[in-house]
Amino acid sequence: MPKLTYLGHSAFLVEGGGTKLVIDPFLNDNPVAATSADRIDVDWVLLTHGHGDHIGDGIEIATRCKATVVAPFELANYCAARGCEVHPMHIGGGYDFPFGRVKLTIAHHGSSAPDGTYTGNPCGFLITMEGKTFYHSGDTGLFLDMQLIGEMNDIAVAVLPIGDNFTMGIDDAVKATEFLRPGLVIPIHYKTFDVIDVEPAAFVDAVSAKGFQARVLEFGGSLDY
Ligand code: NI
Numbered sequence: 301m302p303k304l305t306y307l308g309h310s311a312f313l314v315e316g317g318g319t320k321l322v323i324d325p326f327l328n329d330n331p332v333a334a335t336s337a338d339r340i341d342v343d344w345v346l347l348t349h350g351h352g353d354h355i356g357d358g359i360e361i362a363t364r365c366k367a368t369v370v371a372p373f374e375l376a377n378y379c380a381a382r383g384c385e386v387h388p389m390h391i392g393g394g395y396d397f398p399f400g401r402v403k404l405t406i407a408h409h410g411s412s413a414p415d416g417t418y419t420g421n422p423c424g425f426l427i428t429m430e431g432k433t434f435y436h437s438g439d440t441g442l443f444l445d446m447q448l449i450g451e452m453n454d455i456a457v458a459v460l461p462i463g464d465n466f467t468m469g470i471d472d473a474v475k476a477t478e479f480l481r482p483g484l485v486i487p488i489h490y491k492t493f494d495v496i497d498v499e500p501a502a503f504v505d506a507v508s509a510k511g512f513q514a515r516v517l518e519f520g521g522s523l524d525y
């Protein structure tokens with residue numbers, strides 16, 4: 301059974317398929333992070349886009365752990381130029397890794413590194429390990445293709461941004477859940493900054509009223525799925 305641990309913002313530790321991976325490890329500069337970058341020990345680092353609150357400590361973690369960075373092509377190249385082992389991918393493409401399958405989805409957002417380098421298109425991840433699919437949307441607005449993602453994948457757990465301003469807010473994340481029909485939905489990308497100081501319980505209440513399973517995973521909290 302794979303295990304998810306929410307590290308805060310959009311960062312997750314995923315343990316399953318005989319390995320550990322971290323997604324969007326924005327930790328040391330995140331005021332609500334559940335841990336620090338030096339405490340992360342993983343084999344893979346998955347990055348949805350280049351923004352500082354997503355690439356975060358990814359390069360440092362990947363180089364220290366000799367982990368491979370999985371990211372959209374331009375972002376993977378950016379990390380490779382900074383010493384990382386990388387596995388570049390792109391939107392619509394999937395690949396069977398030793399731990400399971402990763403497929404990149406669209407995300408309607410931007411992507412540049414903190415130094416201003418263009419890092420291509422942002423993405424979301426469909427990660428299937430031990431027969432269970434986890435959908436991390438990355439930073440995105442609502443898009444109708446989520447209906448297709450929901451139709452073509454049996455999503456056990458989906459994590460969706462609710463913070464508004466930079467991404468979907470609560471109402472759009474509820475609609476996204478209706479499109480995706482996941483077994484469980486968990487809100488992310490809230491509270492970190494003043495401009496996204498949104499209450500996750502409000503999302504859970506709204507989406508539960510539509511008949512979906514939802515829960516707030518506290519920063520540092522884990523669940524098996
Ligand atoms: Ni972003």
Ligand code: MN
Pocket residue numbers: 351353354439466489
């Ligand atoms: Mn973000």
